[in-house]
Amino acid sequence: MAELAREVVQAAQRERIAAKAVDDARVQAAGARARAAEQALQAAQTGLARRTAALDRARDDLDERERAADQRNHLADERQRAADERNHRADQRERAADERDRTARDSE
Secondary structure: OHHHHHHHHHHHHHHHHHHHHHHHHHHHHHHHHHHHHHHHHHHHHHHHHHHHHHHHHHHHHHHHHHHHHHHHHHHHHHHHHHHHHHHHHHHHHHHHHHHHHHHHHHHO
């Protein structure tokens, strides 16, 4: 009887040890999954930071190109206004010359 009791106790101990080993394996597997997830998250965050920085640089480059284009357009507008003023003054001189010619013909 004592032998049977000892075997039952030993069997129960083996089951507890086996269950603990299974639990330990599950905990280790969960820890490995958590570490892998953390590494994946860190890699994703690093990739996002790189893409964000590249986007910021692209936006800065675009802003600079737009400022340069605006400045070129402004200078072109100024040149066009100056040309329009020259043409206007030339038209005024032509009208004044035409008026003088008419006055001279009329007085003949």
